[in-house]
Amino acid sequence: MAEKIIELVGVTKSYDGTTVVDDMTLYIRKGEFVTFLGPSGCGKTTTLRMIAGFEMPDSGKILLSGKDISDLPPYMRPVNTVFQRYALFPHLNVYDNIAYGLKLKKVKVTYQNNSGKTFTRTEKLTKAEISAKVKKALKMVDLEGFEKRDVTTLSGGQQQRIAIARAIVNEPQILLLDEPLGALDLKMRKDMQLELKEMHKKLGITFIYVTHDQEEALTMSDTIVVMKDGAIQQIGTPTDIYNEPKSSFVANFIGESNIFSGTIVGNRKVRFLGKTFDMVDDFELNEKVDVVVRPEDVFLVDEGLGQVDGLITSCIFKGVHYEMAMAIGNNEIVIQDTVQREAGTRASVIIKPADIHIMHKEFVSNVYDGIITKRNTVKFAEGEFECDVTQLYPGSYLDEEGYLVLKSGEKLDLTDEQVKVEIGLKDIEIIDNEDDGDSCGEIVSIIYKGDHYQIIVRTFEEEEDFVIDTEYAWNEFDKVSVKIAPEKIKLTLKVENKNERA
Amino acid sequence: MNALKFSRKNLGIPYAVFLAVFVILPLILIVYYAFTDANGAFTLSNFTNFFKSPTNVTILIRSFGIAFLSTVLCLVIGYPVAYLLARSNLKKSGVLLMLFVLPMWINFVLRTAAMKELLYFLGMYESGKLHYLNTVIGMVYDYLPVTILPLYTVIQKLDKNVLEASSDLGAKPLYTFINTTLPLSMPGIVSAITMVFLPSTTSYVISDTLGNSKVTIIGKLIENKFNSGAADSWQAGSAIALVLLLLIFVTMFISGKFQNDDDSSARGNGLW
Missing domain, CATH: 2.40.50.140 (Nucleic acid-binding proteins)
Incomplete structure (x- = not known):
């Protein structure tokens, strides 16, 4: 595993007495694509802004490669940000926008003098170096030849690409992206998601991405950090988060789910929907649990053939599949299936043991x-x-x-x-x-x-x-x-x- | 019935009439008088006479000098104040802004008279050597509120994210200010210059009152020419007025060039 590049230790931040980020501890490995995912107001953007240095934590530490950077201002952190609303410099053209950071950058240059002695000093980049880097960055975002264009004449998608180019051109150790695709239309967003993922692979730098869009998070991330009310709910790979949500909040937030109250009635047996189901997790006998079943994991068969019967109450065509609701006693279960079953007909459901996810009850x-x-x-x-x-x-x-x-x-x-x-x-x-x-x-x-x-x-x-x-x-x-x-x-x-x- | 049909265009009629009578007509008159002699024949002598007199040229240069100095001082004093009011998290910034703008609610002549008393009290008025300084102080005092207001509006509207982006890209606060904040507040600066420079070249109430009538600026000169009682008094006065108008046009054109061309949201843009 790669080394930890950034670590948050007990970071807390509040505004006017409201705690926005609450005692957050987390580390991110070098080269990872990490997404902070959560509903608005969950503290994900504030966390990102603390890493960037725009906000200072009230308590706790932020470590970059093991060094405490909590008190460093943004301009001293080797981190660059892509803002939600682009935040390009409206008075500069595309070239000058991208070159803004390069003109400030100082690099160590090693010289050898006549007597063979080497010495290093920090120097600004030359014009030619800057120009070459800007060109490369523009190529990266597919906007070659746009150097002289005025940023205000560009479309939203182009502006976002310039914003990305402006950030990556500085070769930051970490690239922070604050809902960068939020202002784009759906088609453009999908394209940019793939391009960003591609860019991440090519550049090999750590990406920290903030979004409230669960699909975006699942598509792009290596690791997802699900947040709620300033606290981490779950950290894991997209598959883990989707298949093994740790709480009903996560299950509900990441995709659609059916959540039922159940009781553990035996070794790997759980009772819900008035029936006993086999499952694969070990839980304590008689424990009251939450049972999560994804709508696409529920199979419909003719009445009497499945594990439990019910009445289809609605059926809506959703493009690839039909979304059906079925009443089983007092419970309702949502089912996604490619085969249509009319509302008012009776059917039976089958749920495989591996698709039954059991969670401890959050509140007893x-x-x-x-x-x-x-x-x-x-x-x-x-x-x-x-x-x-x-x-x-x-x-x-x-x-x-x-x-x-x-x-x-x-x-x-x-x-x-x-x-x-x-x-x-x-x-x-x-x-x-x-x-x-x-x-x-x-x-x-x-x-x-x-x-x-x-x-x-x-x-x-x-x-x-x-x-x-x-x-x-x-x-x-x-x-x-x-x-x-x-x-x-x-x-x-x-x-x-x-x-x-x- | 058709003749009585009301269209939205008709709403502009009162202003059009006003414009014609009180702006266009006087302008035509000024141009007419400037290019004619006492008998109504075409001549350029009104202009040559003006530029031939060293006193007149000195007054012209002095007027622009005073106006320039006042404008610079207004900006130097006004910008930091506007910046603080707009960017700080002061809860009472509205009240503070009001305090700065409050003098605008008091009559201009009254304010100037009060300023005179104040300078008198400070012993600056009688000394006899500080007329120019007093005039500039008066100009700055009178025009500071109109400097702060447009600056405040523009700075307040600056996108916080853009300034953060600058810092994020490695710029120290001073660099960010010079390379981002200042260029982006240019519309406000141009607007402020317009509000200060224009009136301070001509408003001789201030120079008369505070300069103890010893500071003659171009506005005063025009007044003197019109009231001189000479046969060509109107012609001479009109010629100076026209020269002033042209010079101000040039000044505004130059200052307008500093503004970002496509930033059409700026206040006062399109005026110059």
């Missing part, structure tokens, strides 16, 4: 740090919730004045007591009206899991998350409130407190 319950208030309610996640405080001490009860009376008869005031609050995913109710619940927030994510949705409601101020399983669909970015039944709130005292009282 919601856990918060809470504080008991005067009125024997518990405060957490920007809300005050009614709860049963007597569960903290077995055999205790509340007297008329609101004091907790222990079994021994001792009266206790629980005000400001710190507790751990635990709530099951199904025990939180979402209410449309922001004012009707006990705490409110915005829906930041919805993942469909076969027979229910897993929704994350994030509170506005402290950004606490409520992870909620519900059978009702909600819209992303909806502002909602949440309500929790008092008996569903499970409280435990923080350990140290308990000891004191014992």
